[in-house]
Every structure is written in C-alpha cells, then in structure tokens.
Amino acid sequence: MATRGRSGFCRSLPELELLLLAILVLLNGTVLSLESASSSEIHTGEGNNTSKKPFPVIGIVYDEVSIPFEISLWVLLASLMKLGFHLIPRLSNVVPESCLLISVGLLVGGILKLARDEVPPVLSDRIFFLCLLPPIILDAGYFLPIRPFVENIGTILMFAVVGTLWNAFFVGGLIYGVCQLAQDTYSEINLGNIGILPCLLFGSIISAVDPVAVLAVFEEIHINELLHILVFGESLLNDAVTVVLYHLFEEFMESGSVSAVDAILGLVSFLIVALGGVLVGAFYGILAAFTSRFTSHTRVIEPLFVFLYSYMAYLSAEVFHLSGIMSLIACGAVMRPYVEANISHKSHTTIKYFLKMWSSVSETLIFIFLGVATVDGEHHWDWIFITATLILCLVARVIGVVGLTFVINNFRIVKLTTKDQFIIAYGGLRGAIAFSLGFLLHTDHKKIFLTAIITVIFFTVFVQGMTIKPLVELLAVKKKHEAKRSINEEIHTRFLDHLLTGIEDICGHYGHHHWKNKLNRFNKKYVKKILIAGDRCKEPQLIAFYHKLEMKHAIRMVESGGGSKLNSSFPSTVSMQNIQPKIQSPPSARPAERALPQLTKGREEEIRQILRTNLQRTRQRLQSYNRHTLVVDPDEEGLDDLILKKRRMMELDWKIKEMTNYLTVPHAQGSPTMSRTRMASDSQAYVKPGAKGVPSIQIDLASPQSPDSVRLLDEVGQDQGLTMSLPSSSSRAYKTGGKDDDRDQQKLLRCLSDPGPSADEDEDEPIPT
Amino acid sequence: SVSAAHLLRLHQRFQLLDKDSSGSLRSEDLEAALSENPIGVRIVGAFFQLGQEMVDFPSFVRILAHFRPTEKNRTGDGVQPDPGTQMKCPSSVAFQLYDRDRDGKISRTELLQVLREMLGLQVTEEQLQSIAERAIQEANLDRDDTICFDEFRKSLEKVNINHKLSVRFLE
Numbered sequence: 001m002a003t004r005g006r007s008g009f010c011r012s013l014p015e016l017e018l019l020l021l022a023i024l025v026l027l028n029g030t031v032l033s034l035e036s037a038s039s040s041e042i043h044t045g046e047g048n049n050t051s052k053k054p055f056p057v058i059g060i061v062y063d064e065v066s067i068p069f070e071i072s073l074w075v076l077l078a079s080l081m082k083l084g085f086h087l088i089p090r091l092s093n094v095v096p097e098s099c100l101l102i103s104v105g106l107l108v109g110g111i112l113k114l115a116r117d118e119v120p121p122v123l124s125d126r127i128f129f130l131c132l133l134p135p136i137i138l139d140a141g142y143f144l145p146i147r148p149f150v151e152n153i154g155t156i157l158m159f160a161v162v163g164t165l166w167n168a169f170f171v172g173g174l175i176y177g178v179c180q181l182a183q184d185t186y187s188e189i190n191l192g193n194i195g196i197l198p199c200l201l202f203g204s205i206i207s208a209v210d211p212v213a214v215l216a217v218f219e220e221i222h223i224n225e226l227l228h229i230l231v232f233g234e235s236l237l238n239d240a241v242t243v244v245l246y247h248l249f250e251e252f253m254e255s256g257s258v259s260a261v262d263a264i265l266g267l268v269s270f271l272i273v274a275l276g277g278v279l280v281g282a283f284y285g286i287l288a289a290f291t292s293r294f295t296s297h298t299r300v301i302e303p304l305f306v307f308l309y310s311y312m313a314y315l316s317a318e319v320f321h322l323s324g325i326m327s328l329i330a331c332g333a334v335m336r337p338y339v340e341a342n343i344s345h346k347s348h349t350t351i352k353y354f355l356k357m358w359s360s361v362s363e364t365l366i367f368i369f370l371g372v373a374t375v376d377g378e379h380h381w382d383w384i385f386i387t388a389t390l391i392l393c394l395v396a397r398v399i400g401v402v403g404l405t406f407v408i409n410n411f412r413i414v415k416l417t418t419k420d421q422f423i424i425a426y427g428g429l430r431g432a433i434a435f436s437l438g439f440l441l442h443t444d445h446k447k448i449f450l451t452a453i454i455t456v457i458f459f460t461v462f463v464q465g466m467t468i469k470p471l472v473e474l475l476a477v478k479k480k481h482e483a484k485r486s487i488n489e490e491i492h493t494r495f496l497d498h499l500l501t502g503i504e505d506i507c508g509h510y511g512h513h514h515w516k517n518k519l520n521r522f523n524k525k526y527v528k529k530i531l532i533a534g535d536r537c538k539e540p541q542l543i544a545f546y547h548k549l550e551m552k553h554a555i556r557m558v559e560s561g562g563g564s565k566l567n568s569s570f571p572s573t574v575s576m577q578n579i580q581p582k583i584q585s586p587p588s589a590r591p592a593e594r595a596l597p598q599l600t601k602g603r604e605e606e607i608r609q610i611l612r613t614n615l616q617r618t619r620q621r622l623q624s625y626n627r628h629t630l631v632v633d634p635d636e637e638g639l640d641d642l643i644l645k646k647r648r649m650m651e652l653d654w655k656i657k658e659m660t661n662y663l664t665v666p667h668a669q670g671s672p673t674m675s676r677t678r679m680a681s682d683s684q685a686y687v688k689p690g691a692k693g694v695p696s697i698q699i700d701l702a703s704p705q706s707p708d709s710v711r712l713l714d715e716v717g718q719d720q721g722l723t724m725s726l727p728s729s730s731s732r733a734y735k736t737g738g739k740d741d742d743r744d745q746q747k748l749l750r751c752l753s754d755p756g757p758s759a760d761e762d763e764d765e766p767i768p769t
Numbered sequence: 770s771v772s773a774a775h776l777l778r779l780h781q782r783f784q785l786l787d788k789d790s791s792g793s794l795r796s797e798d799l800e801a802a803l804s805e806n807p808i809g810v811r812i813v814g815a816f817f818q819l820g821q822e823m824v825d826f827p828s829f830v831r832i833l834a835h836f837r838p839t840e841k842n843r844t845g846d847g848v849q850p851d852p853g854t855q856m857k858c859p860s861s862v863a864f865q866l867y868d869r870d871r872d873g874k875i876s877r878t879e880l881l882q883v884l885r886e887m888l889g890l891q892v893t894e895e896q897l898q899s900i901a902e903r904a905i906q907e908a909n910l911d912r913d914d915t916i917c918f919d920e921f922r923k924s925l926e927k928v929n930i931n932h933k934l935s936v937r938f939l940e
Contacts, residue, residue, distance in 0.1 A: 487900060488908050491880075492925055494887060495808065496863060502803050502812040507782060507833065521805075543892055546900050 077108070078364040096465045098216040098367050102458070105371015113375055128436045129318070132366050135358035136212055137325050138310050140236065141332030142355060148229045155408050155416075156230060159424070160237035163400045164207055168245055170396040171389070172196075172203025178388040197253045198443050204245035205438055205449075206393060206456055210431030211235040211325070212363055213457075217429060217465045224478040227420060231427040239325035239433075240274035246437060247321065253443070277323035281330025284313035288331070289338035289531040296533060302347035303354060306339060338531040341544065345551070366432045373435070374454055380447040389452045390459060393430075401425040419475050426468055429460040490545050557652045779833065783826050793823035807886050811866055835862050860922050867921075874915040877901055 062069075081104050085092050091100070149156070176199035183193075214235045218228055248266045252258050288309035295302045310331045317327035340348060401424050409415045416424075430453075438446075438453040472479075501513045784790070786798045796813050803809030824832075867875045867883055880901045888897065908920045 486907050487904050489925065491884070491887075491900075491904055492863070492921075495867070495883060498806055498808045498887065499812060499863065499866065502806045502809055503833065505802050505806065506786075506799060506812075507779065543888065543896060543900075546896075546903075550899075550903075 074365065074368075075361060078361055078368055081368070082360070082364055094466070096217050096220055096461075096469070098213060098363075099462050099465055101364055101367035102371045102374075102461060105368035105373075106375060107371070108368065109372035109375030112372070125436045125440050128366070128369075128432065129324075130315075132362045132369075133212075133433070134311060134314050134324075134328060135355065135362045136215065136366075137236070137314075137328045138307075138332055139355040139359035140211060140215065140232070141329035142306075142310075142336055142351075144329065144333055145225070145229065146333060148225050149233055152226070152229060152233070155412065156233035156237060158404055158408055159230065159234040159401075161241055163234065163404055164209075164238040164241040165245075166400045166403075167207030167393075167396045168200065168204040168241075170203070170399075171207055171392045172200035174392050175199050175203065175385070175388060178384065178392075182384045194445050197249055197258075198445055198449075201246070201249035201253065201441070201443070202449050202452070204242060204249060205434050205441075206389065206430060206453055207396070208238050208242040208430070208434060209235040209428045210433050211239075212366060212433070213429035213431030213461055213465070214427060216363055216367075217461075217468060218427065221469050221472050222480045223423065223472060224480055226414070227423050227427075227477070228480070231424055236325060236329055237274075240270065240277060240323040242433075242437070243321070243323050244270040244273050250442075273321070273323050274326060276320065277317050277326035278330040280317045280320075280322060281313045281327035281332075282334045284309045284316070284327075285331040285334030286531070288335040289342075292335075292339045292342040293531060293533040295343065299344050299347055302343045303351045306335070306351050307354070309335070338528070341532045370432050370435060370457070373439075374458075378447050379451040379454075381451055382448055385448055386452045386455050390456055393456055397428045398425045401428075419477055422475070423468075423472070423477055426464055426471065429464060430457045431461065432457075487546060487549060554652065554656075557649075776830065779830055780826065783829055791823075793825040794829065795823055808866075808883070811869070811883075811886065814869065860925060861918065864918050864921050874913075874917045875921065876915045877905060880904060880916070 078101075081101060082097075085097060085100055173196075176194070176196050179194050179199065209231070211232065214231055218231065244266065248262075248269070252262065288305055291305050291309070292302060295305070310328055313331040314324045314328045317324040343351075401421050405416050405421050405424075434453050435450075435457060438450050441449060443449070497513065497516070500511075501517045504511045504514050783794070786802060787794055788798055799813045800809060803812060806812065864875070865871070867879060869879060869882075881897055884897050884901055905914060905916060908916050908923070911917070911920075
C-alpha cells in the first residue's frame with residue numbers, strides 16, 4: 001500500500017477521525033435522549049386527542065427504528081474506530097488494538113453517562129453469547145489449521161482441561177482462604193461471608209483463557225505456529241470445562257450441599273458436554289457438506305448454508321447446555337474440506353470475507369462494550385480481594401503451565417522450552433467471556449466479583465497485551481515463517497507421511513501415522529464419495545492443492561499485469577478493466593499491447609540472471625496472513641518491477657498454456673476445477689494474442705499423448721519485449737481452430753481475473769489428510 | 770542406541786516377517802507388509818542397499834534406528850550430511866529415498882517417479898509434469914534443473930523434519 005502519497009494527508013486524518021468520533025458519540029447521546037423524550041411525548045399526546053392538531057408535516061417517530069438504529073450506530077462507531085487506529089501507525093504498533101478499543105469504550109461510556117446519567121445495557125449476556133461470540137468462533141474454527149492442531153491435541157487438551165481445573169480450584173480455594181483471613185465484620189461487605197462455593201464459582205469464571213482476547217493479541221505478534229496453536233487451542237477447548245464448572249457450582253450453590261455423587265456426576269457431565277458439543281457440531285458439519293454437494297446450480301446462496309448450519313450447530317448445542325464453542329469449531333473443521341471441494345471459488349471468497357468481516361466487527365464491538373459496561377456497572381472496590389485475585393491468577397497460571405509442561409514433555413517429541421512456557425503462561429489472557437459469565441451471576445457478592453473480574457481482564461489485556469510484543473522480541477522467540485506453503489512442502493510432507501506409515505507397518509507398531517492412514521483411506525473410500533459432488537471426489541489432495549496454488553498464482557499475475565506497461569498505477573487499471581464487461585472490444589481499446597519497453601539483449605540476460613536469484617527472495621517477501629489485511633500487494637520498486645513483471649509474464653504464459661490445455665481438452669479429461677471456475681465468472685479478459693513485431697514465445701500446447709514442451713523461441717531475436725501467442729497451426733484433433741483458441745484463452749483469463757484474496761496462508765493450507 | 774525392550778520387540782517382529790525362518794529377510798517379505806503403501810517398494814529398497822538380497826537383523830535394526838526420535842528440538846538439523854558415517858540425519862534419509870540412483874541430486878525424472886507412485890492413475894501425465902516442473906522451479910536455486918540436498922533441506926525448513934521422521938516406537 002503506497003503510503004508515500006499520504007504523508008501530507010495523514011496529519012489531518014487523525015483529527016478528522018476524532019472529529020467524526022465526537023460527532024458520532026454526540027449523535028448517539030442525543031438520539032438516545034431524544035428517544036426518552038419522544039416516548040414521554042407520546043404519553044402526554046394521548047391525553048388530548050379531542051383537540052384537532054394541524055397536519056404534521058415533519059415529525060420524529062424514533063421508537064419504531066430505535067433498536068436497529070442504535071445497533072447500526074454502534075457498529076458504525078466500531079468500524080470507524082478500526083479505521084482510525086490504522087491511520088495512526090505509530091499507535092497501533094505500540095498498543096494492541098484491544099486496549100485501544102476498551103479505552104474507546106470507556107470514553108463512550110463515560111460520555112453517555114454524563115449525557116444521560118445512564119448507560120444502555122449493551123453487554124447483556126444474550127447479545128454477547130448469541131450475536132457477538134459466534135462469528136469470532138466460527139471464523140477461528142473454519143480456518144483452524146488442522147494439522148498442527150491435531151498434532152498437538154494431547155498437549156492442548158492437557159492445558160485446557162487439567163490447566164483450567166487447576167486454575168479454578170487454586171484460585172477459588174485460596175481466595176476463600178484470603179477472605180477468611182481478611183474478614184472484617186465492620187466493613188460494608190464482609191469478606192468472610194463469601195462461602196467456599198461462591199469462591200469456587202468465581203475461580204472457575206476467572207480461570208478460563210479467553211479466545212477473543214488471545215486472538216486479538218496474538219494476531220499482531222506473529223508468533224510461531226506451535227505456540228499460537230497451543231494457546232489458541234487451549235482457549236477454545238477450555239470452554240467445555242468452564243461451562244461444566246460454572247453450571248456445577250451454580251447448582252451446588254442453589255442446592256446448598258455437595259456430595260460425592262454430585263462430584264462424579266460433574267465429571268460425567270464434563271464428558272457429555274465436551275463430546276456432545278463436538279458431535280453436534282460434526283453432525284451439522286456433515287449436513288452442510290452434504291448440502292453443498294447439490295448447490296452447483298445455485299451458487300449464490302452457497303455461503304449462506306455454511307453460515308446457517310454453523311449457527312444452528314451453536315444454538316443447538318446451547319439448547320442442551322453443551323459447549324457451543326466446541327460445537328462451532330467441530331462444525332467448521334468438519335465441513336471445510338468437503339465444502340471447499342464443492343463450492344465455487346467466488347463462494348469461497350465470499351465466505352472468507354464475510355467471516356473475517358463479522359468476526360472483526362464482533363471483536364471490536366465486544367471490546368468497546370466491555371469498556372462501556374465497566375463504566376456502567378455497580379462496583380465495589382476492595383483492595384484485598386482484588387489484589388489477591390490478581391496475584392493468585394498469575395501465580396496459578398505460571399505454576400499450572402510449568403507443572404503441566406513438565407509432565408507433557410515426557411510424551412512430546414518436540415519439547416517445550418522455558419521460553420515457550422513463558423509465552424504460554426503470559427499469553428493466558430482473560431476477556432469478555434469471563435465478564436459475561438460474571439454478569440450472569442445471581443449471588444449476593446456479584447458486585448465485588450464483577451469488579452475483580454473486570455480488573456483482571458483489564459490487567460491482562462492492557463499490561464500483558466501491551467508488553468507481550470516487546471517480550472517476544474526480547475526473548476527472540478521464533479516467529480511465524482512468512483513464506484507461503486509451496487508445492488515442494490506439500491509433496492515432501494506427503495512423501496514423509498507415506499514413509500513413516502511404511503516404517504510403522506514394518507515395525508508392526510500401530511502409531512498415529514497408521515491410524516491417520518486408516519482414517520484417510522476410509523475418508524477417500526466412503527466419505528468423499530458421499531459428500532463431494534461429481535468427479536472431484538476422486539481428485540487426490542495433492543492435485544487439488546496444486547490447482548489452487550496455480551490458480552492463485554495466475555490470478556495474481558494477471559492482476560498485476562503480466563507483461564504490460566510498467567507504470568506503478570497499472571495494477572489498478574488492470575483490475576478496473578477486468579470488471580467492465582466488454583464483448584469484443586477492438587484491440588486498440590485494450591490496455592497496452594502487452595509490449596514491454598525496449599530491452600537490449602544483454603539486459604535481458606542480466607535480468608534473467610537476477611530473476612533466478614531473486615525469485616526465492618521474492619516469494620518470501622510476501623506478507624503472511626493477517627486479519628487486518630486481506631490483499632497483499634507484491635513489492636514493486638524500480639528494477640524489481642521490471643524483473644518481476646517480466647518473470648511473471650513468462651510464468652503467466654506457461655500457466656496459460658496449461659490452463660488452456662485443460663480448457664480445450666474434452667470434458668472427460670479436463671479438470672473439473674477449471675470448468676467450474678469458467679462458468680462462475682463474468683469479467684473480461686484482455687490478452688490479445690498474436691501481436692506482430694514483437695518477439696513471441698511459442699507455446700506448444702501439449703496433447704495428452706506427447707510430453708509437453710515449451711520452446712522459448714527468439715527471445716533474443718528481437719529487442720522489443722515479449723508477448724505471447726498461441727501457435728497458429730492447429731492441427732490437433734481436439735482443438736477446433738485458432739479462433740476458439742483465442743476465445744478460450746480469453747475465457748480463461750476472464751475467470752482468472754477474479755480479484756479475490758491472495759497471499760492467504762489459510763487458503764493455502766491444504767485440507768489435511 | 771535402541772533400548773533392550775525395543776530390541777526384543779523388533780526381533781519378534783523380524784521373526785514374524787521372516788516367513789521362511791531363514792534368519793534374514795528378503796524383499797518380498799517386507800513388501801508384503803507394505804502392500805498398500807504407494808511408496809512401499811521404494812522404502813523396501815532403502816533396506817537393501819548395496820545390492821544385497823537379504824537383510825539380517827543387525828542391519829534391519831540399524832536402518833530403523835534412523836527413525837529414532839532424536840534429542841534435537843525445533844532448532845533444525847544443523848548436522849551436515851556426511852556420507853561416511855553410519856548415522857545420517859533424517860532429511861538425508863528422506864533425500865536418499867527420492868534419489869534412487871544416488872547421484873546426490875533429485876532429477877526431474879526421479880521426482881516424476883515419486884509423484885507417479887504417490888498419485889497413481891488418478892492424474893494425467895501433464896499434471897504430473899507440471900507439478901514436477903513447478904516443484905523444481907520453486908526449489909531450484911542453482912539453475913541446474915535438479916534439486917540437490919541443500920535445496921531440498923531449504924524447501925523443508927518449514928516442515929519440522931526431526932519431528933516428522935520419528936517413530937516413537939523406536940525410542
């Protein structure tokens with residue numbers, strides 16, 4: 001993104017943002033106060049319906065639209081905030097977004113309180129659990145990197161279950177002890193009155209690591225995959241534990257007594273909650289996959305199925321008091337491989353964008369509401385209780401992580417180092433889930449509990465969230481690799497899988513490769529046939545991955561103008577022209593004759609030399625996926641520009657050759673992926689083949705019988721740049737003539753110029769077997 | 770080395786595989802165990818280096834010992850492959866499985882063979898070709914159209930080889 005042009009502009013923008021924010025908040029405040037005014041007016045108005053009033057030309061009827069209006073205002077506020085933060089790069093580098101958002105929430109809450117002396121109860125538990133939380137979890141679940149998750153599942157479960165239990169009992173028990181020690185019968189709230197059960201309940205609420213907060217903070221620090229999946233997986237899976245403990249202790253508190261039977265029932269209930277949630281999710285996932293098999297004629301509503309089934313999974317789990325989060329994750333993870341094989345490329349893009357959008361807005365809203373609700377709530381600040389809670393939480397987390405790692409390392413091949421343990425412990429952030437659960441409490445001591453919860457949340461988000469980035473730098477923790485997944489990795493990973501399965505077979509050892517292999521085979525034989533439409537069920541993983549990779553690569557190159565003029569504004573004009581539908585525009589109207597500026601022969605050689613060495617680096621300069629940026633622009637500066645474009649153009653025609661091959665080969669042999677994308681697009685291609693006077697790269701279209709060959713003819717013959725052309729002779733049986741070639745090529749480029757998201761690691765991750 | 774209990778188990782397994790109780794395995798015995806594996810023949814070939822017909826128990830164990838979980842963490846295998854020593858690092862084991870003619874490089878044909886074995890009859894020849902081509906393009910740094918060992922290792926930086934090439938059974 002060119003920031004050069006905005007340096008002068010930048011100075012005025014933050015002020016603009018603040019102004020907008022102020023306007024909005026005032027608007028919100030006045031609107032809300034108007035609402036109360038107008039509602040009172042109506043009451044008085046009904047009293048004198050006898051006297052005739054003049055016809056009201058303009059009136060304010062706010063009641064009817066008040067709720068959607070307010071919701072939209074809040075969402076708008078959140079989005080503008082997001083915009084604002086990224087315009088001030090210095091701030092967003094130092095402070096994580098979650099902190100800023102909570103501050104904004106505090107501000108807004110404060111303003112509203114001053115304006116109306118009352119703050120709307122925005123973070124009601126229903127809104128939170130039913131509307132705000134599901135998008136985030138679905139986003140996380142759908143794009144969950146399955147392979148690292150499953151590889152580390154043992155560790156994750158240990159941390160989630162045992163770790164959370166340990167935290168809950170440690171904090172709950174010790175806080176009870178502290179309360180007993182610190183009791184003071186003369187103070188307003190006697191700490192000694194807090195029984196053991198409320199304390200344990202409190203402990204269970206506060207001990208859960210929160211996925212929203214973890215996501216928000218870890219997203220920005222780009223830590224290596226292992227740690228990320230460990231902390232994140234733990235935060236997701238501990239929902240089951242939290243749900244069970246919460247209900248358990250609540251029940252106990254109401255019934256007043258605990259027996260051994262109850263404890264055992266609690267254990268059983270935990271298993272039911274966790275497994276039940278997963279089963280419900282898997283069930284809906286399979287349904288969604290099955291439905292997507294038949295959507296080839298109604299592509300437009302495909303994303304809707306994904307969202308609806310997932311949401312239904314969540315709600316169904318909540319109905320039975322099962323873990324909604326686990327159900328959502330299971331649904332997303334189960335349906336993804338099959339759905340992605342069935343839906344069109346555009347639907348996939350839509351799903352992705354929608355999920356990211358919703359989860360982004362949701363997260364922003366949650367943090368803002370957290371701020372607002374803090375201002376609103378009734379608080380009781382008790383120094384002893386709160387500091388004790390804070391210290392105990394930290395201590396419990398550290399001890400828990402260290403202890404568990406000690407045990408787990410005996411079973412892991414890749415051990416967790418001290419640095420890792422530190423990051424895992426430090427990354428245990430609490431968030432809005434804890435707050436909402438606290439909100440739901442019915443005990444007498446709700447105020448003090450809520451205050452403590454909020455303090456802990458603020459502490460973890462602000463202090464830990466802000467300092468984790470410098471600490472990661474300081475400790476030189478391994479960061480995420482920026483490179484995208486390459487075909488090599490894919491091939492080698494599969495090769496190694498087969499190799500290890502073989503070794504295990506030789507040893508007669510039924511290790512996890514063996515079972516994985518069995519699962520794959522079952523999957524391929526039965527499940528895929530049912531859930532994936534058409535020919536795709538037979539397509540091996542590697543091929544699917546390869547196609548995806550190729551297509552993305554081709555799209556990217558076509559977008560950035562393979563082989564065309566070098567002005568840096570070019571990419572935008574290319575995509576603009578792609579969108580406008582033109583049927584047969586005359587060649588002069590097309591952007592550029594696809595001629596590169598004059599290159600001398602020696603220069604070309606030089607360039608090719610540099611390309612070879614630079615290509616590896618170029619690939620690794622691509623940005624990794626990040627929630628805030630969905631599109632990656634390749635770096636293009638000066639000479640690299642020229643080099644890259646030339647290289648891309650060369651690669652592009654290579655791709656064209658292949659794609660065209662797939663398109664022109666009769667359907668039985670063609671790849672279904674290509675035909676699907678061909679049907680699903682409507683933008684315009686722009687390559688004009690066969691320009692005269694420029695050296696051409698002769699492309700020999702491969703026939704199924706002969707090995708393919710690309711002959712780079714005459715590159716050095718003329719010095720006028722390159723373009724590509726299809727060979728004019730069309731003596732092959734399956735081609736219908738040169739004209740069709742052109743049209744096919746155009747069709748191909750049309751479907752390739754979908755300006756979809758690129759450089760996305762999640763997408764690249766092949767559906768694992 | 771491998772512990773005593775594991776040695777015992779391996780020995781039992783060896784005897785189980787050795788159908789004719791001759792005290793050494795032939796390739797058919799091993800292939801029978803790997804019948805479903807697409808690269809089974811290749812793996813078996815690794816056991817029978819130097820053109821032997823049979824493999825006895827010590828060599829059996831020695832080869833399997835390559836797949837022991839090692840002490841090295843995620844810091845990557847900094848060990849340089851030394852053709853002279855017995856113990857090779859895991860990635861060179863994998864490399865040798867690709868590189869059947871032992872010339873130190875994976876050529877296009879070798880890669881094609883591997884792909885053909887793994888993907889079977891489900892793909893067309895051009896798809897295989899293009900995958901192989903792309904793989905070589907990506908990994909190839911020295912313009913020689915083959916993948917040498919360093920390039921191989923580099924392209925696998927992200928994949929944690931030590932982790933992958935460990936069978937816990939052999940601890």
